[in-house]
Amino acid sequence: MTELVPTNAKDVPSALVRQTLLDRExxxxxxxxxxxxLPWLRVVAIGGRSIMDRxxxxxxxxxxxLRSxxxxxRLLILTGAGVRGRHVLGVGLDLGLPTGVLGGLAATEAEQNAHLVAALLAADGVSYLSHGTVANQLATHLAASPAxxxxxxPPYGVHEFPPTVGKIPPHRSDAGAFLLADAYGAAQLIYVKDVDGVCTGDPATREGFLPQVGAGELLRMELPGLPVDRIVLELLGAAKHVTQIQIVNGLTSGNIGRALAGEHVGTIIHAD
Structure with missing residues (x-):
């Protein structure tokens, strides 16, 4: 059967006409x-195991x-899963569950920690937002509340990328915070941990403390105990907006406020 094409059909002018979207060049x-x-947004990621579990x-x-x-x-405060997330990952691995399901299970533990922080800040007009609301209505909520x-x-769910080794989800809360900060073009991304920053030796004694270091250089060092997931360093090299991240010790009073004020506290990791 001959397909009838309307004589009034119009083409849509586009620089991508007759090009394949698979050809990056x-x-x-x-x-x-x-x-x-949201160029005024500041993202603060609170460690689950390092802060919340304490x-x-x-x-x-x-x-x-944070209240001060x-x-x-105007803050987007994000939380990690902590030891409960590790427990559910262990059970899931023992059951043979796929990576995407494991990511969703661990995310529920991070969500519980977020509800705890939101409850503690509720008197200041701060509330918990689900993934969908953060993706579509964050600006509206921050117009009504400071945080x-x-x-x-990250809300990958069962669509999580398969890791190169094992089945542990590669994108966890550290990576999710980075992806959100870069997607919104945030002014600042601060990771709140229980160490002063990156150390080449024992972080408890600040052995080999690095106040500033490049992401690529840090990857080449292959340090065993980084305070953030290694994949964050890889993402930093491909980001559109976030050119550096800051790691501060949340157990030291005043560090978060000083970092938000632009002071060089802890370790700053910058894109090479």
Whole structure:
């Protein structure tokens, strides 16, 4: 049967007409600088195992520092899963579950920690937002409140990328915080951990402390105990907006506020 084509059909002018989207060289010719959606946003990622698992002695001072910052900054506060996430990953691995399912299970533990932080900041108008709301309505909520709290895990669900080794999800809360910060063009990304930053030796004694280091250089060092997931360093090299991250010790009073104020606290890792 002959297909009838309407005589009034119109073509849509585009620089990508008759080009394959798989050819990056062809697509590169029409790429433009990516705009920053929320250039005033500051992302603070609270470690699950390093901060949340320590209970009130660590969590309450961190929350108070964040509360003190609400008058000057608009924050997206993200939380990691901690030891409960490791437990559910262990059970899932024992059951033979695929990577995507494991990622979703661990994300629920990070969500619980986010609910805890949001509850502690509720009197200041701060609430928990789900993944979908953060993706579509973050600007609206931050226009009404100085901060929101969310799950740090990326919302990949069963679509998580398969790792090269094993089945542990490669994109966890550290990576999720980075991806969100870069997607929104955030002004700052701070990781709140229980160490002063990156050390080439024992972090408990600050042996070989590095106040500043390049992501590529750090990857080549192959240090066994990095305070952030290695994949964050890889993402830093391909990011559109985030050119550096800052790791601070949340157990030291004042560090978070100083970092938000632009002071060089802890370790700054920059794109090479």
């Amino acid at each position: 062809l697509v590169k010719a029409v790429e433009r600088p990516v705009i920053r959606l 209970g009130r002695e660590a969590v309450l001072p961190v929350v108070e520092e 910052a609400l008058a000057e900054h 929101v709290v969310a799950n740090g895990y």
